[in-house]
Amino acid sequence: MSTWLKRQGFKPDITVAAFFAVVAIFFYGSILWTFYMSLTRSTLIPKYEIVGFDQYFDLFTNQRWLVSCLNMVIFGVFYMVGTLAFGTLLAVLADRRIKAESFFRTIFLYPLAVSLIITGLSWRWLLDPTTGLQALIRGIGWETFTFDWLTRPDRAIYTLVIAGIWHSAGLVMVIVLAGLRGIDNDLWKAIRMEGIPLWRAYCQVIFPGMRPVIASCVVLLMSEVIRGYDLIIAMTKGGPGISTEMPAKFAVDFYFARVNLGLASAASIMMLALSLIMLMPYFYSEFRRRS
Amino acid sequence: MTSVVARRQPAFGPRAARIGLYVFLAVSAIFFLLPLLLVIMNSLKPMEEIRQGNLLALPINPNFDAWVSAWQSACTGLDCAGVRPGLWNSIKITIPSVVISTLAGALNGYALGQWKSRHANMIMLLVTVGLFIPYQAMLYPTVKILSNVGLFRTYAGIVFVHVIYGLPYTTLLFRNFYVGIPDEISRAARMEGARFLRTFWSIILPISTNILVVVAILQFTGIWNDYLLGLIFAGNDNLPMTVQLTNIVGNSRGAANPNVNMAAALITAIPTLVVYFLSGRYFVRGIAAGAVKG
Amino acid sequence: MSSISLRQIKKSFGALTILHSVDMEIDKGEFIVILGPSGCGKSTLLNVIAGLDACDEGQIVIEGKDVSGLEPSERGLAMVFQSYALFPAMTVRRNLSFGMEIAGTPKATVVEKVAWVAKLLQIEALLDRKPAQLSGGQRQRVAIGRALVRSSSICLFDEPLSNLDAKLRAETRVELKQLHETLGSTMIYVTHDQIEAMTMADRVAVMHKGKVEQFAHPQSIYEKPASLFVAGFVGSPAMNFIDGRLDGSGRFLTGDIAIGTDAYAFEERQPSGEIVLGIRCEDVTVVDRGAPESIPASLAFTELLGADALGWFDCLGKRLSVRLGIKAARSMRKEVGLRFDMSKASLFSRASERRL
Numbered sequence: 041m042s043t044w045l046k047r048q049g050f051k052p053d054i055t056v057a058a059f060f061a062v063v064a065i066f067f068y069g070s071i072l073w074t075f076y077m078s079l080t081r082s083t084l085i086p087k088y089e090i091v092g093f094d095q096y097f098d099l100f101t102n103q104r105w106l107v108s109c110l111n112m113v114i115f116g117v118f119y120m121v122g123t124l125a126f127g128t129l130l131a132v133l134a135d136r137r138i139k140a141e142s143f144f145r146t147i148f149l150y151p152l153a154v155s156l157i158i159t160g161l162s163w164r165w166l167l168d169p170t171t172g173l174q175a176l177i178r179g180i181g182w183e184t185f186t187f188d189w190l191t192r193p194d195r196a197i198y199t200l201v202i203a204g205i206w207h208s209a210g211l212v213m214v215i216v217l218a219g220l221r222g223i224d225n226d227l228w229k230a231i232r233m234e235g236i237p238l239w240r241a242y243c244q245v246i247f248p249g250m251r252p253v254i255a256s257c258v259v260l261l262m263s264e265v266i267r268g269y270d271l272i273i274a275m276t277k278g279g280p281g282i283s284t285e286m287p288a289k290f291a292v293d294f295y296f297a298r299v300n301l302g303l304a305s306a307a308s309i310m311m312l313a314l315s316l317i318m319l320m321p322y323f324y325s326e327f328r329r330r331s
Numbered sequence: 332m333t334s335v336v337a338r339r340q341p342a343f344g345p346r347a348a349r350i351g352l353y354v355f356l357a358v359s360a361i362f363f364l365l366p367l368l369l370v371i372m373n374s375l376k377p378m379e380e381i382r383q384g385n386l387l388a389l390p391i392n393p394n395f396d397a398w399v400s401a402w403q404s405a406c407t408g409l410d411c412a413g414v415r416p417g418l419w420n421s422i423k424i425t426i427p428s429v430v431i432s433t434l435a436g437a438l439n440g441y442a443l444g445q446w447k448s449r450h451a452n453m454i455m456l457l458v459t460v461g462l463f464i465p466y467q468a469m470l471y472p473t474v475k476i477l478s479n480v481g482l483f484r485t486y487a488g489i490v491f492v493h494v495i496y497g498l499p500y501t502t503l504l505f506r507n508f509y510v511g512i513p514d515e516i517s518r519a520a521r522m523e524g525a526r527f528l529r530t531f532w533s534i535i536l537p538i539s540t541n542i543l544v545v546v547a548i549l550q551f552t553g554i555w556n557d558y559l560l561g562l563i564f565a566g567n568d569n570l571p572m573t574v575q576l577t578n579i580v581g582n583s584r585g586a587a588n589p590n591v592n593m594a595a596a597l598i599t600a601i602p603t604l605v606v607y608f609l610s611g612r613y614f615v616r617g618i619a620a621g622a623v624k625g
Numbered sequence: 626m627s628s629i630s631l632r633q634i635k636k637s638f639g640a641l642t643i644l645h646s647v648d649m650e651i652d653k654g655e656f657i658v659i660l661g662p663s664g665c666g667k668s669t670l671l672n673v674i675a676g677l678d679a680c681d682e683g684q685i686v687i688e689g690k691d692v693s694g695l696e697p698s699e700r701g702l703a704m705v706f707q708s709y710a711l712f713p714a715m716t717v718r719r720n721l722s723f724g725m726e727i728a729g730t731p732k733a734t735v736v737e738k739v740a741w742v743a744k745l746l747q748i749e750a751l752l753d754r755k756p757a758q759l760s761g762g763q764r765q766r767v768a769i770g771r772a773l774v775r776s777s778s779i780c781l782f783d784e785p786l787s788n789l790d791a792k793l794r795a796e797t798r799v800e801l802k803q804l805h806e807t808l809g810s811t812m813i814y815v816t817h818d819q820i821e822a823m824t825m826a827d828r829v830a831v832m833h834k835g836k837v838e839q840f841a842h843p844q845s846i847y848e849k850p851a852s853l854f855v856a857g858f859v860g861s862p863a864m865n866f867i868d869g870r871l872d873g874s875g876r877f878l879t880g881d882i883a884i885g886t887d888a889y890a891f892e893e894r895q896p897s898g899e900i901v902l903g904i905r906c907e908d909v910t911v912v913d914r915g916a917p918e919s920i921p922a923s924l925a926f927t928e929l930l931g932a933d934a935l936g937w938f939d940c941l942g943k944r945l946s947v948r949l950g951i952k953a954a955r956s957m958r959k960e961v962g963l964r965f966d967m968s969k970a971s972l973f974s975r976a977s978e979r980r981l
Contacts, residue, residue: 052442052527059439059502060454066495067461070472077471126359133356146611147360150367152618153607155556157573158600161580162366165373165589172369176387206363211618218619263463270558274577291467296563301471308467315463323456449639515710518677523724523775524698533723537714 071312078305086301095306105307108285114197115286116265119204123261124254126205127212132242134213135220149210156207160274163203164190193283196276200284203275208264212257219253220246259322266315287311374398374594381590401594407578414595417575421555421602423486424571428493429550435494436501436546437539441531443502444509445517455506461499466559469496474563484566492564493554501546504620508542509535545617548610552603572599627686628653628779628811634673634683636666643669644680645835651813656805658822658843659815661832662858667815670832671783674813675704687779698724703775707784709768711756717767718752721774742770745804762793769801773808782814786821798824819859823847831855849971853978856903856971862935864903865945868975871897877972880941882920888968891981899975906935906946908969911953912962919962927954938963 079090099105130148134141151159166172169188177185189195223246231241247254269288272278278285287307294304373381375393403413410416443455473492474483482488512535520530536543561571570578576599580592607614629651636644643666651657659667672678674685676697685693692700711720718739719726725735743749746766756764765785772780785801786794802825805812816822822829823843830840831854839851850856856864869879877884877900884902912919922940927949934954936947940963947963972981 052445055438055442055527056446059442059498062495062498063458063461066473066476067464067469067499068457070469071464073472073475074468130359133352136352138352138356144356144360146608147363149615150604150607151363153552153603153614154600155558155573155603157556157558157577158596159366161576161592161596162370165593166366166369171589172387179388206366214615214618259463267465270573273558288465288467291465292470292559295467295471304467305471308465308470311465312468315465316460319460319463323460326459513708513710515706515708516712518672519704519706519710519771520712520723521677522675522697522704523771524696524727525723529727534712534714 071309074305075309077301078309080302082301082305084299084301095302096310098303099306099310102303104282104285105287105290107282108287108290111197111284112265112268112286115200115204115268116262118198118201119208119265120258120261122201122205123208123212124257127209127257128216128247130209130213131216131220134217148213151207152210152214154207156270157274159203159207160271160276163199163206164275167199167202190276191280193280196280196284200271200275203271204264204268207271208261211260215253215257215260216250219250223249255322255325259319262318263315266311266318287314370593370597373590374401374597376590378588378590397588397590397594398598400588401579401591401598405579405588405591405595407575414572414575414579414598417570417572418598420565420569420575421572424489424493424561424565424569425551425554428490428497428554429547431490432494432497432501432550433543433547435498437505437536437543438531439498439502440505440507441509441535442527443506444512445514445527455503458499459503462503466496470563477564484564486566486569489561489565489569489571492560493557496560497550497553501550504546504549505539505542507620508539512538541613542620544610544613545620548606548613549617551606552614555603627651628655628688629674629813630684630686631670631674632684632686634670634680634685636669636673636678636680643835644673646683647835647837649830649837649840651811653811654809656802656812656825656827657814657830658826658828659813659830659832660817660819660822660859662817665832666835667817667832668783671704671781671813671815675702675781676700698728701776702779702781703772704781704783705768705772705785707787709756709764709785709788711764711767711771713756716753716755717748717759720756720767721752721771724771724775738774742773745773745807746770761789762797765789765797769804777808777810779811780813782812784816785814786816787818801825819861822859831858833858848969849980850903851980853901853903853973856973860905862906862946864905864971865909865943867902867904867941867943867945869900869902871900871972873897877902882941884918884920884965884967886967886972888966889970889972890968891972893981896972896974896981900981901973901975901978902965903971903973904965905969907948908966909945909947910964910966911936911947911949911957912964914960914962916962916964919964922961922963924957924959924961927957929954 076090077086078095079092080087081089081091081094134145134148138144167174167187167190169175169186169191174185174187177187190199227245227249231245236245267288268286269292272284272286272289276284278289288311291304291307291311294300294307369387372387372390374397375395376390377392377394377396380388380391401413403415404411405413407417443451448454473495477483477488477491482491516534517530520534525533555571556573557571558573558577561569561574565571565574576595579595627650629649631647631649634644634647636642647666647670649657659670661667669678673680676692676695676699680693683693684691687700687702697704711717712723715723721739721742722735725738730738739752740749743752746769748763748766748770751759751763751767756767759767765788768785782801786797789797798821805825814821814825826843828841829843829846831838831846833852833854839846839855841851846855846859850859850864853866857866867879869877871886872878872883875886877886879902914921920940922938922945925937925939925944927937928935929951934949934951936949936954936957938945938947938961945963949957973979974981
């Protein structure tokens with residue numbers, strides 16, 4: 041026993057075991073517990089009698105949940121496409137010889153240091169029709185200018201998209217830029233020798249070679265979408281009406297404000313399932329690549 | 332840095348294209364700066380100016396009255412002590428959380444790199460997946476565990492949650508860094524008779540300063556900017572700044588004081604912005620490193 | 626008494642067997658080179674000796690003491706790594722003294738030993754520098770110094786010269802050999818470079834697929850390779866091989882040609898059957914086409930190497946190399962005959978691939 045202990049001194053096993061215990065209990069254990077709760081009729085007080093998948097049935101007949109899911113899809117698609125396109129464009133430009141590059145870069149990246157709460161508040165103030173952008177443009181003479189999306193139930197979700205792109209474009213820019221800087225200079229020489237036009241060089245040679253980089257951007261943005269909570273709280277609080285509700289907010293509301301533990305757990309498990317399904321291809325390819 | 336500069340791509344050719352390029356960059360810059368300018372401008376306006384004009388008008392008589400009131404007398408519900416208590420709470424939550432999660436991540440990251448097992452790959456995958464688990468699927472059990480040991484809604488509780496939830500992330504960042512350090516260095520230390528902890532402390536940690544700074548900055552930004560965990564786990568006496576800020580903004584909805592709200596938002600944003608401007612290189616490197624998770 | 630004996634060392638990683646029962650007796654003061662291609666298990670063997678990898682079975686005895694269960698630092702040996710593995714954040718001085726610091730060696734002894742090794746390796750001027758401030762050759766010296774401070778009696782080297790440029794490698798080779806003679810220490814040196822093996826070793830262990838194929842003096846490895854693998858691996862250009870068969874009267878038959886093997890010293894009596902004849906390029910002479918005991922061949926091309934030349938001939942469906950004088954190479958005819966010096970040839974069984 042003592043020699044065993046002595047030999048452990050040279051090995052990381054104890055540290056590793058402690059770390060795995062934390063991950064196992066607080067991450068995977070919690071998931072199992074949450075899943076268990078989702079099978080019960082718990083409301084304010086947890087009940088431990090399993091009733092099956094009733095909560096999931098309730099969830100998918102709940103108008104608010106369905107709207108939340110739809111909103112997440114709309115937000116997710118526009119936010120991800122917008123952020124990827126804008127961020128990639130900025131990265132390509134930053135990789136070219138432009139003047140005052142570090143000045144622009146500092147401006148493009150600072151939103152990453154700003155919390156989503158402050159992002160949401162700022163954009164809420166900026167897009168407020170009576171005092172913000174609309175008022176400014178009307179003030180300088182364009183009397184009929186209208187940009188009141190923040191208060192329109194059918195458009196409010198797109199204001200979240202704008203704020204989201206503002207916050208995350210820098211992230212994509214940094215990651216793609218790192219990928220572009222990693223490209224072998226000989227490849228660029230070959231492109232010039234072949235006389236390939238610039239846009240084709242990017243679309244057909246450079247970006248296809250950066251697939252892992254772009255995949256990791258997609259994964260990061262996707263998990264932002266599914267987790268999206270702070271931005272909504274600060275910017276729209278889910279409104280007008282329930283037009284900008286999303287699953288993450290739905291779950292938190294039902295955990296703490298509306299105290300329906302079972303339903304909140306079911307919603308959380310659905311969020312988790314969605315994350316896993318969306319991330320599966322990425323992890324599968326990563327795992328295969330490494331082993 | 333010189334090599335990066337040297338291998339940058341040639342400039343766009345035609346003049347028209349270059350002008351278009353700079354117009355695009357300028358418009359983008361305005362897009363990114365607009366919210367910040369709005370908040371700064373209005374935080375400097377007195378209430379009369381706010382009432383007259385719109386938020387995007389330049390301040391006529393800039394002063395710091397709104398800042399003073401945001402700092403010490405803005406109301407969050409019943410309390411009217413400004414964001415000052417929130418700032419202190421955020422500092423005392425963030426510093427130990429960052430220090431502990433960073434150092435523990437370094438130790439774990441090194442241990443994982445040294446740990447040779449057939450299951451290592453599988454378990455690393457589980458840890459990586461752990462990064463993408465929505466908090467919602469872990470919140471309630473964490474609340475229950477913390478209540479059972481009396482830490483729910485306490486100072487120690489919120490620090491604990493930040494450390495635990497941050498641990499897979501910091502661990503993976505360090506592991507990715509340590510994978511690049513030749514294993515022979517650890518083996519050489521073992522030949523010299525150094526044990527695991529000694530090797531970590533005397534050999535590995537001294538060459539980790541860059542990654543320590545990177546991870547600490549990422550953790551600082553993440554924890555300072557956190558809202559959800561602070562709201563749930565901190566308890567009323569320890570609410571971080573982000574939560575107090577939303578309370579101030581939400582509270583004054585009736586009698587809107589946009590200048591005070593915006594001053595409060597700025598004060599809340601300043602620490603992470605300062606870190607960003609001071610540490611630009613590390614910050615950017617951290618984001619790039621953090622993106623290539625797993 | 627042996628300095629180090631390895632007894633039936635076995636090691637596998639999962640389903641992959643790295644070492645199949647390795648036995649080796651190493652005398653005190655010997656310079657042993659373990660030679661083999663990458664993946665042959667030579668580095669694993671070294672790590673097992675050092676204790677950095679545990680072996681699954683077998684015994685390691687160092688100076689009469691079974692150390693199989695001991696930690697690397699308790700085995701009384703030292704190691705120089707391929708990448709040098711200097712501790713990056715420590716000065717050279719601290720790199721040298723770190724092990725003693727952990728062991729709690731008295732200060733005065735530490736100072737004395739560091740001074741001794743610094744003088745021996747002429748690195749006194751570098752003691753207060755960090756590894757990053759050193760050139761490749763200087764790092765190499767410090768790494769050797771760190772090993773010598775630990776143990777000057779047994780030292781393990783894991784491809785220590787592979788990160789140096791060609792000139793420095795040749796110089797360091799000589800210095801290491803001199804160091805070995807000065808200190809009289811036992812050295813075990815792993816490499817894939819046969820020049821290092823030939824020039825430095827007292828004995829070479831050639832490894833292949835986790836087995837020691839031959840463990841002998843470098844010259845006999847070259848002249849009398851024990852197996853087909855050793856014959857093919859050692860020597861440049863590689864040994865020429867000709868497939869054929871041995872008839873009952875001891876003649877080597879290939880195609881319609883028969884060569885007598887009277888000059889060959891068989892290790893076993895009267896072998897027969899499918900064999901491979903191996904012959905080095907310097908043991909082949911060019912004769913006229915049709916001369917007795919010769920094989921018809923036609924010249925493909927010649928390579929001039931400065932001091933001498935290599936002629937490449939197509940012969941029996943194979944391409945054989947023959948070492949030639951410069952003059953002979955210049956005036957070489959196309960159609961010739963080749964004659965083998967059978968006293969220097971090697972015959973291997975096709976089935977077992979061992980020397981006959």
